[in-house]
Amino acid sequence: MRSPVPDYLEEVLDGLREDRAGAVADYIPELAAAEPDQLGIALTTALGRTYAAGDADVEFTIQSISKPFAYAAALMDRGAGTVLSAVGVEPSGEAFNELSLEQDTRRPKNPMINAGALTVHSLLVGEDADPAARVERVRELFSRLAGRELRIDEAVCASELETAHRNLALAHMLRSYGILTGDVPTVVEGYTRQCSLLVTVRDLSAMAATLATGGIQPVTGEQVLDAATARQVMAVMASAGMYDGAGDWLVRVGIPAKSGVAGGMVGVLPDLVGIGTFSPRLDRQGNSRRGGRLFERLSQDMDMHLF
Numbered sequence: 308m309r310s311p312v313p314d315y316l317e318e319v320l321d322g323l324r325e326d327r328a329g330a331v332a333d334y335i336p337e338l339a340a341a342e343p344d345q346l347g348i349a350l351t352t353a354l355g356r357t358y359a360a361g362d363a364d365v366e367f368t369i370q371s372i373s374k375p376f377a378y379a380a381a382l383m384d385r386g387a388g389t390v391l392s393a394v395g396v397e398p399s400g401e402a403f404n405e406l407s408l409e410q411d412t413r414r415p416k417n418p419m420i421n422a423g424a425l426t427v428h429s430l431l432v433g434e435d436a437d438p439a440a441r442v443e444r445v446r447e448l449f450s451r452l453a454g455r456e457l458r459i460d461e462a463v464c465a466s467e468l469e470t471a472h473r474n475l476a477l478a479h480m481l482r483s484y485g486i487l488t489g490d491v492p493t494v495v496e497g498y499t500r501q502c503s504l505l506v507t508v509r510d511l512s513a514m515a516a517t518l519a520t521g522g523i524q525p526v527t528g529e530q531v532l533d534a535a536t537a538r539q540v541m542a543v544m545a546s547a548g549m550y551d552g553a554g555d556w557l558v559r560v561g562i563p564a565k566s567g568v569a570g571g572m573v574g575v576l577p578d579l580v581g582i583g584t585f586s587p588r589l590d591r592q593g594n595s596r597r598g599g600r601l602f603e604r605l606s607q608d609m610d611m612h613l614f
């Protein structure tokens with residue numbers, strides 16, 4: 308017998324299948340090949356139970372959803388003071404690929420935009436860390452958050468690196484201001500490898516549920532993040548996770564969330580649940596169109612709005 312929750316989720320997915328608005332990201336050539344009709348959702352509760360429906364086992368690249376979790380790694384590796392001196396915690400009000408620096412300090416405004424995430428990647432592990440160790444740090448941490456070993460999609464990574472002019476430009480600007488240190492192409496490559504880790508919505512829901520519990524992966528029981536880190540990550544997701552749409556999102560949906568250009572989204576409700584969704588067509592702000600609608604529906608039906 309199927310439990311009532313997956314049936315509800317199937318019904319919610321069916322209600323969205325006709326929505327073909329938006330377009331698959333094509334600035335990363337390999338992403339343009341994605342099957343656009345895919346649709347999946349998973350919820351993992353703080354007690355470690357997962358409910359899933361649709362394309363819940365399809366792997367896609369994590370992309371910008373890596374940013375909050377890499378931020379968590381940097382906070383733990385370097386301490387909040389060091390990380391804050393390089394990357395702020397203010398919403399930028401601009402698109403994810405704008406430079407968006409604070410005028411006086413030249414820090415990127417937050418770790419969710421590309422400028423901030425490139426800087427965060429360069430901080431991982433330690434000052435003189437090997438670039439490969441930084442990539443392995445996120446792969447290993449994300450694997451513990453997901454509860455299974457994750458791997459990199461080398462084809463998507465290579466494809467993004469061929470056209471990474473924008474991120475190279477952002478990183479060169481940050482290097483010129485002394486915010487980012489190290490070799491620029493190496494930092495961009497490491498960050499791009501971080502974005503190319505393959506996940507499913509089940510992985511994303513477990514990763515988000517680990518934030519919800521204050522750092523304890525609810526299925527494995529491992530304390531993966533410390534509680535202060537989990538809180539800081541959720542706070543920044545709430546204010547900046549949806550880029551220039553963050554305010555509207557918090558008012559309308561009320562679930563701290565982060566999107567990625569491959570079509571994934573994560574959301575988290577403290578103490579309650581982590582949510583992962585996947586649908587590749589994106590709206591104009593670069594967020595998954597049907598993913599956003601799925602979150603809206605859950606927020607309404609289950610009164611998930613934080614406020």
Ligand code: DON
Binds near residue numbers: 372421567568569
């Ligand atoms: O750096 C980039 O442009 C991509 N690797 C990730 C961007 C992204 O996912 C933006 N999110 N919606």
